[in-house]
Amino acid sequence: MRCTVFGTGYLGATHAVGMAELGHDVIGVDIDPGKVAKLSGGDVPFYEPGLRKMLQRNIDEGRLRFTTDYAEAAEFADVHFLGVGTPQKKGEYGADLRHVYAVIDTLVPLLRRPAVIVGKSTVPVGTAAELCERASTLAPDGLTVEVAWNPEFLREGFAIHDTLHPDRIVLGVQRDSALAEDAIRALYAPLLAEGVPFLLTDLQTAELVKVSANAFLATKISFINAISEVCELADADVTLLADALGYDERIGRRFLNAGLGFGGGCLPKDIRAFMARAGELGANHALTFLREVDSINMRRRTRMVELATKACGGSLLGANVAVLGAAFKPESDDVRDSPALNVAGMLQLNGATVNVYDPKAMENSRVMFPTLNYSTSAVEACDRADAVLVLTEWDEFVQMRPDELAATVRTKVVVDGRNCLDAAAWRQAGWQVYSLGRAS
Numbered sequence: 257m258r259c260t261v262f263g264t265g266y267l268g269a270t271h272a273v274g275m276a277e278l279g280h281d282v283i284g285v286d287i288d289p290g291k292v293a294k295l296s297g298g299d300v301p302f303y304e305p306g307l308r309k310m311l312q313r314n315i316d317e318g319r320l321r322f323t324t325d326y327a328e329a330a331e332f333a334d335v336h337f338l339g340v341g342t343p344q345k346k347g348e349y350g351a352d353l354r355h356v357y358a359v360i361d362t363l364v365p366l367l368r369r370p371a372v373i374v375g376k377s378t379v380p381v382g383t384a385a386e387l388c389e390r391a392s393t394l395a396p397d398g399l400t401v402e403v404a405w406n407p408e409f410l411r412e413g414f415a416i417h418d419t420l421h422p423d424r425i426v427l428g429v430q431r432d433s434a435l436a437e438d439a440i441r442a443l444y445a446p447l448l449a450e451g452v453p454f455l456l457t458d459l460q461t462a463e464l465v466k467v468s469a470n471a472f473l474a475t476k477i478s479f480i481n482a483i484s485e486v487c488e489l490a491d492a493d494v495t496l497l498a499d500a501l502g503y504d505e506r507i508g509r510r511f512l513n514a515g516l517g518f519g520g521g522c523l524p525k526d527i528r529a530f531m532a533r534a535g536e537l538g539a540n541h542a543l544t545f546l547r548e549v550d551s552i553n554m555r556r557r558t559r560m561v562e563l564a565t566k567a568c569g570g571s572l573l574g575a576n577v578a579v580l581g582a583a584f585k586p587e588s589d590d591v592r593d594s595p596a597l598n599v600a601g602m603l604q605l606n607g608a609t610v611n612v613y614d615p616k617a618m619e620n621s622r623v624m625f626p627t628l629n630y631s632t633s634a635v636e637a638c639d640r641a642d643a644v645l646v647l648t649e650w651d652e653f654v655q656m657r658p659d660e661l662a663a664t665v666r667t668k669v670v671v672d673g674r675n676c677l678d679a680a681a682w683r684q685a686g687w688q689v690y691s692l693g694r695a696s
Contacts, residue, residue, distance in 0.1 A: 257280045257281070257333075257335070257439075257442055257443055258280065258281045258282075258332055258333035258334070258335070259275055259280055259281075259282055259283075259333050259335040259336070259337060259443060260282070260283045260284070260285055260329040260332060260333045260335075260336045260337065261275065261282060261283075261284050261285065261336075261337040261339055262285045262286075262329070262336060262337065262338050262339060262340060262359045262363070263285075263286060263338065263339040263340035263341065263355070263359075263377070264284045264285070264286040264288075264291050264292070264295055264322065264339075265302075265339070265340070265341055266302055266304070266410075266412070266415075266521070266590075267339040267341075267376055267377065267408055267410065268284065268286070268337075268339030268340065268376075269284065269295060269300065269301075269302075269307075269311075270304065270307060270410060270415045270416070270419055271337060271339055271376060271408065271419065272284040272320060272322075272337075272339075273307060273310050273311050273314060273320065273416075273419075274416070274419035274420055275337075275443065276314035276319040276320040277310055277314060277419075277420060278420070278443070278444075278446050278447075279319070279446070280319065280443060281319055281320075281333075282314075282319060282320045282321075283320075283321055283322065283323055283328070283329050283332050283333070284320070284321070284322040284323075285322070285323055285324070285325075285326065285329045286322065286324060287324060288324075289324055291322075292322045292323060292324050295311065295322045296315070296321065296322045298311055298312035298315055302589055302590065303587075303588060303589035303616045303617075304412065304413070304415050304416070304587075304588075305413060305416070305587055306416050307415065307416060310416065326362050326363055326366055327366050329363070330363060330366035330367050330368070330371075331366075331368070334369055334370065334371045334372065334439070335371070335372050335374060335439050335440075335443065336363060336371060336372070336373050336374065337374050337375075337376050337406075338356065338359055338360075338373060338374065338375045338376060338377060339376040339377060339408075340355035340356055340358075340359060340377055341355055341377070342355070342356060342377050342378055342379055342525075342529075343521075343525060344524075344525040344528060344529065348532070349528040349529060349531055349532035350380070350528075350529055350532040350533070351378075351379060351380055351525070351529040351532075351533075353379065353380075353383060356375075356377060356379065356383065356387070357387075357390070360373070360387055360390050360391055360394065361390070361394065364390075364391045364394040364395050364401055365394050365395075365396070367395065367396065367399060367401060368396070368399075369399075370399065370400040370401070370402075370435060371399075371400075371401050371402070371435075372401075372402045372403075372404055372435050372436045372439050372440075373387070373391065373401065373402070373403050373404070374403075374404045374405070374406050374436070374439075374440065375387070375403065375404070375405040375406065375407075376406060376407065376408045378407065378408075378466050378467060378470070378522065378526055378529075379405075379463055380463070380467075380529055380530075380532070380533035380536075381460050381463045381464050381467070381533055381537075382460065382463070382533070382537075383463060384403055384404075384405045384428065384459040384460070384462070384463055385459055385460070387403045388402075388403045388430055388459075391403055400434075400435070402429070402430055402433055402434070402435050402436050403430065403459070404427060404428060404429045404430070404433065404436035404440065404459070404462075405427070405428035405459050405462040405463055406425070406426065406427050406428075406440060406462070407426055407462055407463070407465055407466035408466070409422060409423070409424075409466070409469065412520065412585060412587065412588040412590055413585065413586060413587025413588050414587070420447070421447075421450075421452075422447065422452055423452075423453075424452065424453045424454075424455060425440075425444055425447065425448070425452055425453070425454045425455065426455045426457060426462050426465050427440050427454070427455070427456055427457070427462065428457045428458055428459040428460070428461060428462025428463065429456065429457075429458070429459065430459065431458070437456060441454070466526075467526055467527075467529070467530045468530075470522060470523050470526040470527060470530075471526070471527050471530055471543075471546060471549075473511055473518075473523065474518060474523045474524075474527050474546070474549050474550075474553070475545070475546070475549050476511045476512065477511055477512075477513075477517065477518050477553070478517070478548075478549040478550075478552040478553050480494065480498055480511075480512045480513070480514045481514050481515070481517055481552055481553065481556055481692075481693075482552050483497065483514070483693070484514035484515075484692055484693025485555075485559075485693070487514075487693045487694070488692070488693055488694075491695050492695075493693070493694050493695065494514040494675070494692075494693030494694060495514065495675050495693070495694060498512040498513065498514065513674065513675060513676075514675055514692060514693040515556070515673055515674040515675050515676075515692055515693075516556050516557065516560055516595040516596065516599070516647055516673040516674060516692065517552075517553040517554070517556035517557065517595050518553055518584075518595070519584035519585075519592070519593040519594045519595045519596075519598075520584040520585065520588075520590055520592055520593060520594070521590060521592040521593070524550070524553070524593050525593075527546050527549065527550060528546075528550065530543060530546065531543045531544075531546050531547065556595065556692065557595050557598050557599050557602065558602075559692065560595075560599045560645075560647070560671075560673050560692065561599060561602045561603060561606065563671055563690050563692065564577065564599075564603060564608075564643060564645055564671055564690075565606070566690065566696075567643045567669050567671050567688070567690045568608070568642050568643050568669075571607070572603060572606040572607045572608040573606070573607035573608075574607060574608075574609075575607070575608045575609070575642045575643065576608070576609045576611070576640055576641050576642050576666065577603055577608045577609065577610050577611070577641060577642065577643050577644075577645060578611050578613075578631075578634075578637040578638040578639075578641040578643070578644045578645065578665075579596065579599070579600045579603070579610055579611065579612045579613070579637070579645050579647055580613055580614075580634055580637060580638075580644065580645065580646045580647065580648070580650075580653045581596045581613075581614055581646060581647040581648025581649070581650060581653065581673075582594060582596050582597045582600070582612055582613075582614035582617040582618070582620075582621040582647075582648065583596070583614055583616060583617035583620075583648050584596065584597075584648070585648065585649075586648055586649050586650045586651065587616075587650075588616065588617070589614075589616040589617040589619070589620055590617070590620070591617050591620045591621050591624050594617075594624075594648075595647065595673075596614075596647035596648045596673070597612075597617075597621055597624060597625055599645070599647060599673070600612050600625065600628055600647070601625050601628070603645075604627065604628060609629065610628050610629060611628075611629045611630075611631050611636075611637040611638075611639070611641070612625075612628050612629065612630050612631065612637065613630070613631040613632070613633060613634050613636065613637035614648065614650070615650055615652055618630055634652065634653065634656065634661075635660075635661070635664055638661050638664045638665050639664055639665075640664075640665065640666045641664070641665045641666060641667070642665075642666055642667045642669065643667065643669040643670070643671055644661065644665060644669065644670045644671070645670075645671045645673060646670065646671070646672050646673055646674060646676065646677060647673040647674065648674070649674040649676040653676070653677075654676050654677065656677075658670075658681065658682045658685035658686075658687050659685055662685065662686070662687075668685075668686055668687040668688065669687065669688045669690070670682055670687050670688070670689055670690070671689075671690040671691075672689060672690065672691040672692075673692060675691055675692065675693065675694065677689070679691060679694070
């Protein structure tokens, strides 16, 4: 089959490559000629394990190409995926949908055959219904244009697996839909043949599935981080506590890793947009708990600075601090709302000399925080350090041997912001270990 994907950021580019990998002919569309040129040359403008190789293979085999030409896309296919960004509005909690509207406004008048526009982006509930009306108004006379919603559930670092082996496929359709279900079932036929569950819903439910999933995950993370605050005061160990909770099948151990908290381009903005939309619908009180979820998460960053200050003897003024990790999570170069990079900036504002190293996010970090010092390796970042902070749990950092850094640092002090190090091994090697939610 043929399909297009509008938007070639993280979501759109990954989905376009995934559809081509499933055997479909795909055009990725973007208004940014630079992105199009880069992707056409087989270069991914962000880091995602395995994606570059898959992109190049599908380009070489003729299943995938990229363009800025909406007319070309309209003529090429009858199924059009919408994967543009929905960032948080400046100065507000709500989502900025201008890019979503722009695709509809530009594409629909160019259509000459019945078509299905399939939303992938995370949007406030009710957006799809609004787009249905918008598309109906803009469509050429007598032309059927359906809007459906097929939310993505990608994890950065695991996007290929989540695209080609999803744990479910959710499709929301219009009440009078005649095209969408058949088209999506055909596109995802290889996945459905593998037994991937397919859930057909109305548009509103499909929209709510994604934001509800993100809200639940954010709540689970903030819950364990709230408990870690209690653990610190009670001299308990939040990691052992989480292990004990995880044996309960009703709870599970995943997303119960206490530490610096969540960031990135999805969870923070999505829970805020969810709260904003609930208020617009008159359900102000239903999601007030998410304000505390957000607050707990942001509080972890301040607490990390406090812990680093303690580790440096009570003052950061003049301290030389190594920050290992800048991306908001491992296996990613994404620094959007990164707790690690945010903490690094606060350390500098408090008088520390900060040396940052991340395996993949250095370039993006320099753009975001140009005044920080950046190193080419973990060892270089730790040169004459008064404290080493592990703020992103890259395997490279988790596997570090304390004896390898001992001769590099000025003081053998490590602050584990992700509870990912073997604290006993570091202490045995003569290091002082500080952790969130655990006794130092």
